[in-house]
Amino acid sequence: xxxxxRAFIYLGGLGISAGFPAPLWAMHISEGILPFHWAAFWxxxxxxxxxxxxxxxxxxxxxxxxxxxxxxxxxxxIFIISCMPVPVPMAGTCSHPCGTGxxxxxxxxxxxxxxxxxxxxxxxxxxxxxxxxxxxxxxxSMGVMGSFAGYITFKALRSARVNLxxxxxxxxxxxxxxxxxxxxxxLTSGIRGDLPFMSLFWKILIAFIPTQxxxxxxxxxxxxxxxxxxxxxxxxxxxxxxxxxxxxxxx
Amino acid sequence: MKRGAKxxxxxxxxxxxxxxxxxxxxxSFSLLSxxxxxxxxxxxxxxxxxxxxxxxxxxxxxxxxxxxxxxGGLLLFVFFFAGAVGGFVAGYYWRILMVGRAPKVSKEGxxxxx
Numbered sequence: 001x002x003x004x005x006r007a008f009i010y011l012g013g014l015g016i017s018a019g020f021p022a023p024l025w026a027m028h029i030s031e032g033i034l035p036f037h038w039a040a041f042w043x044x045x046x047x048x049x050x051x052x053x054x055x056x057x058x059x060x061x062x063x064x065x066x067x068x069x070x071x072x073x074x075x076x077x078i079f080i081i082s083c084m085p086v087p088v089p090m091a092g093t094c095s096h097p098c099g100t101g102x103x104x105x106x107x108x109x110x111x112x113x114x115x116x117x118x119x120x121x122x123x124x125x126x127x128x129x130x131x132x133x134x135x136x137x138x139x140x141s142m143g144v145m146g147s148f149a150g151y152i153t154f155k156a157l158r159s160a161r162v163n164l165x166x167x168x169x170x171x172x173x174x175x176x177x178x179x180x181x182x183x184x185x186x187l188t189s190g191i192r193g194d195l196p197f198m199s200l201f202w203k204i205l206i207a208f209i210p211t212q213x214x215x216x217x218x219x220x221x222x223x224x225x226x227x228x229x230x231x232x233x234x235x236x237x238x239x240x241x242x243x244x245x246x247x248x249x250x251x
Numbered sequence: 252m253k254r255g256a257k258x259x260x261x262x263x264x265x266x267x268x269x270x271x272x273x274x275x276x277x278x279s280f281s282l283l284s285x286x287x288x289x290x291x292x293x294x295x296x297x298x299x300x301x302x303x304x305x306x307x308x309x310x311x312x313x314x315x316x317x318x319x320x321x322x323g324g325l326l327l328f329v330f331f332f333a334g335a336v337g338g339f340v341a342g343y344y345w346r347i348l349m350v351g352r353a354p355k356v357s358k359e360g361x362x363x364x365x
Contacts, residue, residue: 028298124316127317195309
């Protein structure tokens with residue numbers, strides 16, 4: 001069996017396997033958790049990023065016809081990854097990776113936000129995963145913070161001449177952790193009432209740690225794996241997306 | 252011949268490495284899962300164990316989703332369907348992107364073949 005066909009079957013299998021969980025093991029903020037004014041505030045933060053993502057997608061796809069399949073691949077991958085529950089035996093809980101580290105590196109953070117926005121909308125509408133009123137907050141935590149944290153970490157490490165796999169790993173790790181730190185901020189600000197912000201924030205963040213610490217490592221490994229795989233299979237694509245420099249591929 | 256032997260060597264090394272990883276994961280699951288099961292009796296998601304727990308403590312309850320698919324086996328079907336479609340789309344685009352040889356990039360960044 002040739003490699004693309006095998007990859008096709010593996011990815012299909014991965015997609016189907018994401019369909020098996022019966023209860024939800026989600027991390028997105030559920031419908032109704034945030035009060036209206038906070039939900040509206042997070043929508044307000046998310047809208048400019050989504051608009052910029054749409055503009056970037058239009059601009060890049062005008063000049064590069066190979067870009068749309070890449071966006072399609074990343075959108076499907078993020079959708080699958082962000083509803084794939086992973087049990088964490090040390091904590092006895094389940095959660096899922098975000099995938100925005102990978103898309104942030106490959107598509108750039110702006111388009112990654114857009115891709116996450118679409119994935120989160122489908123999950124909120126049809127999978128009872130997240131919520132429509134909390135869509136804005138979930139876009140900010142998973143889309144904006146995940147994508148930008150992954151992208152900035154990767155770029156910073158690559159400019160310091162860190163190995164591609166290690167930079168990918170760290171980008172995935174920080175994208176995951178940034179998502180959960182932001183979720184803690186959103187939740188704290190929404191539910192704290194008159195309580196001091198920091199004490200509740202630390203409580204929530206510490207409660208996330210047993211699950212998200214190992215899951216971040218998994219997300220890092222996954223991100224590194226995808227970046228290295230693409231480097232081997234389609235280095236030209238990574239050059240075009242400015243993930244690699246042409247001289248790095250030619251060397 | 253040497254190249255073939257070398258690629259077979261690296262192939263078997265990869266298989267060994269994958270087998271080792273799978274064994275470590277299975278072992279850690281079998282060792283640690285009793286701890287997890289004894290503490291909660293199930294595998295709650297962090298939405299339940301963290302987000303909803305703290306929200307409830309502070310007077311915020313989750314509401315029913317706009318389209319409530321969380322009813323019996325319906326959610327299982329929706330997840331299965333979404334996973335299958337997502338997997339197909341990912342595989343389809345992967346095939347489009349990966350079929351054929353990747354063009355070689357010269358030092359100047361120019362593509363030699365498509």
